[in-house]
Amino acid sequence: MMTQHPELTALGWTPWLEQHAACDPSQSIARVAAVDRDQLLLVDQDGSFRAKLAGSFLHRHRLSHELPCVGDWVCLERRPGDDFGIVHGVIERRTSLSRKSAGNAVEHQTIAANLDSVMVVQSCHFDFNLKRLERYLVMVMDGGADPYILLTKTDLVDPDVLAEQLAEIHGIGLMAPVLTLSNLTREGLDDLERTLVPGKTYCFVGSSGVGKSTLINHLIDRDALETGRVSATGEGRHTTVRRELIRLDGGALVIDTPGMREFGILGAGYGIESNYAEITALALGCRYRDCTHGGESGCAVRAAVDANEIAREHFESYLKLREESDFNQMTHAERRKKDRDFGRFIKSAKKDLRDR
Ligand SMILES: Nc1nc2c(ncn2[C@@H]2O[C@H](COP(=O)(O)OP(=O)(O)OP(=O)(O)O)[C@@H](O)[C@H]2O)c(=O)[nH]1
Numbered sequence: 471m472m473t474q475h476p477e478l479t480a481l482g483w484t485p486w487l488e489q490h491a492a493c494d495p496s497q498s499i500a501r502v503a504a505v506d507r508d509q510l511l512l513v514d515q516d517g518s519f520r521a522k523l524a525g526s527f528l529h530r531h532r533l534s535h536e537l538p539c540v541g542d543w544v545c546l547e548r549r550p551g552d553d554f555g556i557v558h559g560v561i562e563r564r565t566s567l568s569r570k571s572a573g574n575a576v577e578h579q580t581i582a583a584n585l586d587s588v589m590v591v592q593s594c595h596f597d598f599n600l601k602r603l604e605r606y607l608v609m610v611m612d613g614g615a616d617p618y619i620l621l622t623k624t625d626l627v628d629p630d631v632l633a634e635q636l637a638e639i640h641g642i643g644l645m646a647p648v649l650t651l652s653n654l655t656r657e658g659l660d661d662l663e664r665t666l667v668p669g670k671t672y673c674f675v676g677s678s679g680v681g682k683s684t685l686i687n688h689l690i691d692r693d694a695l696e697t698g699r700v701s702a703t704g705e706g707r708h709t710t711v712r713r714e715l716i717r718l719d720g721g722a723l724v725i726d727t728p729g730m731r732e733f734g735i736l737g738a739g740y741g742i743e744s745n746y747a748e749i750t751a752l753a754l755g756c757r758y759r760d761c762t763h764g765g766e767s768g769c770a771v772r773a774a775v776d777a778n779e780i781a782r783e784h785f786e787s788y789l790k791l792r793e794e795s796d797f798n799q800m801t802h803a804e805r806r807k808k809d810r811d812f813g814r815f816i817k818s819a820k821k822d823l824r825d826r
């Protein structure tokens with residue numbers, strides 16, 4: 471049954487989610503604002519409330535990435551007078567940001583879901599590093615969100631240094647929009663705020679100390695910070711859950727989780743792009759964000775292979791690895807289907823390469 475939920479638009483609800491939601495007509499929809507062990511803090515048009523996962527849901531979903539994370543949308547049952555909502559399902563994620571658990575290819579942890587854009591933050595003072603920037607951009611794009619590059623602490627470097635860094639970013643063909651700012655002088659803060667679209671969801675990733683917290687504090691005013699803390703008394707105990715999905719005064723949504731902060735360190739061991747840095751860097755220059763390099767127009771990777779700037783075998787092994795990586799991130803049903811489709815695609819991509 472198709473229902474519209476205009477009341478949820480301000481929280482990030484979209485037609486795509488509407489199409490992919492498979493909630494029971496008796497269930498309502500809410501977004502996950504924080505996860506606190508076995509409890510969830512949810513928000514809907516009426517405000518925030520707590521919820522727990524239905525036993526049947528836990529029984530069916532044992533992998534960590536199948537459990538709700540901040541930014542997820544869930545189907546729930548909520549009876550008047552109940553302290554807790556009961557979550558019966560997680561609505562398919564449009565995008566996500568995840569990291570692999572060490573030593574396990576299938577098990578990976580989703581840090582945040584349904585992000586529209588991810589701002590990859592580097593400080594132009596000491597922290598600036600193109601290779602690491604590429605790695606972050608690839609991780610963001612792998613999860614389906616649009617990347618932005620944000621250089622902070624512009625007050626600490628000469629304008630020449632900043633100009634040189636911008637030239638380097640453009641020089642390797644990165645297509646993500648670049649913003650610069652100083653949390654100290656607040657120069658560039660207005661530009662960033664203008665970039666944030668109401669109803670869209672953002673997060674900031676980057677190494678520790680680049681100024682993410684300072685920036686988010688600038689974006690949120692004190693009032694929002696206070697209301698962001700939700701206290702609730704239930705079952706004789708008092709809990710305070712720090713809300714990680716924040717709605718700014720301008721209407722944009724920002725996800726700020728501790729997991730996001732660690733993302734930089736833990737994400738660094740990520741596999742594919744370290745060996746295929748040139749390819750993934752080139753991929754950022756492809757016309758389509760979701761380019762598979764399988765023959766789309768404006769494909770920067772194919773162009774480089776054709777120009778012999780990248781060895782064909784190298785490209786083929788990249789495709790192979792990419793296939794495995796994508797495969798690992800899918801559900802079992804998706805896998806059975808994609809296994810066949812992607813097999814055909816790889817075959818035709820290879821044949822295509824040989825035929826040239
Ligand atoms: N000069 C200058 N200092 C800044 C700027 N932004 C942040 N800082 C300082 O840099 C230090 C680290 O800033 P944070 O906001 O805590 O950095 P973070 O990225 O949130 O770090 P984690 O919370 O560890 O991930 C603090 O002492 C800030 O005051 C800036 O634009 N210019």
Ligand SMILES: [Zn+2]
Nearest residue numbers: 756761763769
């Ligand atoms: Zn391409």
